Amino acid sequence: MQRTYRKNKGARAKGSRAETLLLNQLTDKGYEVRRTHLSAYPDIIAWNNDHVLLIEVKMRSTPTGITQAKSMFKSAAKTLQFVPNNASVLCYVRFNQHWRVFKWDGLKANEIEPIV
Numbered sequence: 001m002q003r004t005y006r007k008n009k010g011a012r013a014k015g016s017r018a019e020t021l022l023l024n025q026l027t028d029k030g031y032e033v034r035r036t037h038l039s040a041y042p043d044i045i046a047w048n049n050d051h052v053l054l055i056e057v058k059m060r061s062t063p064t065g066i067t068q069a070k071s072m073f074k075s076a077a078k079t080l081q082f083v084p085n086n087a088s089v090l091c092y093v094r095f096n097q098h099w100r101v102f103k104w105d106g107l108k109a110n111e112i113e114p115i116v
Contacts, residue, residue: 014059015057015058015059017059018057018058018059018092018094019035019043019044019057021094022044022055022057022092022094022099022116023035023044025116026044026046026053026115026116028116029115029116030048031046031047031048031051031053032046032047032048033045033046034046041056041076041079042054042055042056042089043055043056043057044057051086051087051088052084052086052087052088053087053088053090053115054080054083054087054088054089054090055090055091055092056072056073056076056077056090056091056092057091057092057093057094058072058073058091058092058093058094059093059094059095060093060094060095061095063095065095066093066095066100069091069093070091070093070102070109073091073102073104073109074104074108074109077089077091077104077109088103089103089104090102090103090104090112091104091109092114099114099116100114101113101114101115
């Protein structure tokens with residue numbers, strides 16, 4: 001059991017670092033940014049005069065991990081009861097020092113260019 005805990009603790013720490021990095025990058029781009037508590041969905045809510053972003057953040061080390069993160073994001077996005085008309089539901093996946101971004105369109109997650 002301790003091994004699993006340590007493994008999860010390490011994954012949680014990496015995820016937290018990815019969230020902090022994205023938070024800082026969005027702030028530098030002029031967004032007002034807030035992290036949600038614990039593992040609430042979405043991880044980050046960001047907005048400016050033009051956009052509202054609901055962002056799930058994942059850190060992955062393999063291409064298979066990206067596919068898994070995208071699948072988890074789609075499952076979570078399907079549970080949203082309400083999304084404001086001007087909001088984008090996004091998943092930022094940190095992989096090899098770069099962001100891969102997926103946008104939920106109500107049916108599927110399409111890869112888009114990152115804002116940061």
